[in-house]
Amino acid sequence: MNEQLLPSDPYLLRIIERYLVLQLTAVRRRLAQSGGSGVSQAGGDVHAQGGRVESTGARSARPAPEWVLQLGIGARRQPVAVHCGGCAAARGSVVPVSRRDALEALAGGVEPCFACRPDRELQVD
Ligand SMILES: [Zn+2]
Structure with a gap:
């Protein structure tokens, strides 16, 4: 992506970020549904966010966990999402x-998560 084309307004950047997260999440879910094969050729993870994502294609042939x-950070490392x-x-x-642990956590x-909405997938109200 050409960074020169991005707006400088943080609000607009957040909207673009959210859109891209939703798109990437949809692609990864489709990959997971299809068995996750053929992922490693594309290079796998997106590190632009500075985060570590579990089970990316380049390092693992395993499909993403469901x-x-x-x-969270700190000594207790409580679940935050x-x-x-x-x-x-x-x-x-x-x-x-x-699935059971995810339901219990919710x-x-x-x-x-606001992006992938596991509560909808798990059909929790
Ligand atoms: Zn999420």
């Missing part, structure tokens, strides 16, 4: 979890 917990596997917004430390007050 659900992940994003952990629930994501669908492969979500580009899952930054920092993430751990794969089962029931326990952990926030669902």
Whole structure:
């Protein structure tokens, strides 16, 4: 992407960022649904956000986990968000979890990701 074309307004940049996260999340979910094969040729991860994303194609042939917990910083590293596997917004430390663990985290007050909306996927209100 040519950075010269990007606006300088932080608000507009946030809108563009959110759009791109949604697009990347949709692509990764489709890849996960298709078995995740053929990913490594494209180079895999997006590191522009400075984050580490679990199970990216270039380093692992495994498909993305179905659900992940994003952990906070600090000694206790409490879960701060629930994501669908492969979500580009899952930054920092993430751990794969089962559907049941994801449901329990949401029931326990952990926030669902605004981008991938695991609460919708898990059909939690
Ligand atoms: Zn997410």
